[in-house]
Amino acid sequence: MRIGVFDSGVGGLTVVRQLLRLGAEIVYLADTARVPYGNRATQTVRRYAFECVSYLVRQGVDLLVVACNTVSAVALDAVREAAGELPVAEVVTPAVAAALEQTQTGHIGVIGTRATIGSGVYERLLKERGARRVSSQACPLFVPLVEEGWCEHPVTELVAREYLQPLHGVDTLILGCTHYPLLLPVLARVLPETRFVDSGVALVHWLQRHGWVAADGARASTLELLLTDAPTPALEQMLQALRLGSVAVQQVRIAEHVLPVGA
Numbered sequence: 001m002r003i004g005v006f007d008s009g010v011g012g013l014t015v016v017r018q019l020l021r022l023g024a025e026i027v028y029l030a031d032t033a034r035v036p037y038g039n040r041a042t043q044t045v046r047r048y049a050f051e052c053v054s055y056l057v058r059q060g061v062d063l064l065v066v067a068c069n070t071v072s073a074v075a076l077d078a079v080r081e082a083a084g085e086l087p088v089a090e091v092v093t094p095a096v097a098a099a100l101e102q103t104q105t106g107h108i109g110v111i112g113t114r115a116t117i118g119s120g121v122y123e124r125l126l127k128e129r130g131a132r133r134v135s136s137q138a139c140p141l142f143v144p145l146v147e148e149g150w151c152e153h154p155v156t157e158l159v160a161r162e163y164l165q166p167l168h169g170v171d172t173l174i175l176g177c178t179h180y181p182l183l184l185p186v187l188a189r190v191l192p193e194t195r196f197v198d199s200g201v202a203l204v205h206w207l208q209r210h211g212w213v214a215a216d217g218a219r220a221s222t223l224e225l226l227l228t229d230a231p232t233p234a235l236e237q238m239l240q241a242l243r244l245g246s247v248a249v250q251q252v253r254i255a256e257h258v259l260p261v262g263a
Contacts (some may be wrong), residue, residue, distance in 0.1 A: 001213060002027065004061030005246050006052045009035035010238050012067030013178030015091070015200035018243045019065070020221040022204070022213055027059050029254070031230035036143040037070040038113020038177070040209075045070060045115060046078035053082035055254040063212065066090040067113050069176045069199065073119040084118055086211065091199040094206035095174050096125045099197045103172040106132030111163070113174030114138045135170055138161045139177075146179040149234035151241070157186050164190045175199060182241065226252045 005016055006029040029052055031037075037045050039253045049071045054065060064083050066072050071079065072090035099108050108131050110122040111210050115139040126134045131184055142163075145156045153166055162181065167173065172195045175181055181198045187197070207213045227235075 001025065001063060001215075002061045003063045004029070004053075004056035004059060005064060005065040005067050006031065006056060007067040007178055008037040008048070008070065009119045009143065009179065010235055011143065011146060011182070011202075013238060013242055013244065014178050014181045014198065015067040015203060016223065017214075017244065018019075018200045018204040019243070020244075022215045023221050024213065025222045027056060027061055027224045027226065028090075028263045029056055029226045029252075030228070031254075032147075032227045032232075035115065035147060036140075037068065038143060040070075040113070041114065042074045042133075046075040048063065049075040050078040050082045051070075051255050052078050053190065053251045055252070057083060057086065059076065061086070064088045065203070067178050067200070067203075069178065070115045073112075074117045082105065088208060088235060089203065089212065091174075091178065092121055092125065094120065094202035095197050095199040096129065097206065098202035099126065099172050100129055100131065100173050100199050102195050103131070104198065105171045106130070107170050107172075108134055108136065109167045109170030109173040110136045110176045111139045111173065111180065116141050116176050122174060127212060137167055139180075142183060143177065143179045146182050146231075147234055149232075149237045152185060153180045156183065159188065160186050160190050162176075167191065167194075170176055170194060171198060182238065224246055228249055228252060228254055 002025045004027050008031050010030050072092045117136050123134045145167050150156050174197045
């Protein structure tokens with residue numbers, strides 16, 4: 001199966017790491033020229049998502065994975081419009097299901113970009129499905145810190161302690177951005193008693209559980225990495241941190257199809 005995956009930046013490689021275990025052929029598109037999406041207007045995010053998905057459709061993928069919580073929260077309509085009849089998987093629903101399975105107290109926390117948290121999608125779904133209490137916190141500096149390669153930097157821990165102070169008391173925390181699993185060592189130091197939900201892990205479990213994908217142990221996985229801007233040293237650091245090895249990287253132009261004005 002040829003799976004198209006996209007994110008605003010390289011954070012979605014945390015999802016790719018999980019998908020590679022299935023023996024899949026993966027085309028990953030990172031819109032690094034326009035990262036981060038989380039502080040953009042909703043209509044802007046919808047336009048970017050439409051362009052990214054249209055590009056992946058032209059690459060002949062069989063399944064589209066939205067490895068971006070911001071897009072999953074505010075732009076799925078644009079994604080599905082661009083995808084046509086192709087199946088689309090997003091990260092919010094699987095993360096919610098995983099959190100509800102893990103929580104012992106029913107008090108679940110969510111961290112994400114301003115757009116994701118502002119959409120209220122996590123809080124709504126969690127409460128609809130039985131969460132006793134939901135605490136949400138926007139963490140807009142986390143994505144730039146990860147993209148800069150500062151996952152273990154002292155500044156990152158200072159920022160994390162400031163952001164996560166209101167979340168002491170949650171027993172399960174959804175990492176509502178695919179960049180955030182790269183900050184897990186820092187987050188675990190700040191909230192040592194908390195369970196963390198990695199949306200990439202949750203997504204792959206969801207895909208397998210619902211029969212969208214199946215592991216093929218006889219086939220070697222492949223990864224094609226496409227960027228909309230030049231590669232950075234932080235990308236190489238991330239590839240090493242995720243143990244993805246040496247990956248051929250190509251810079252591409254995607255904006256041949258645009259979302260109609262007013263759509």
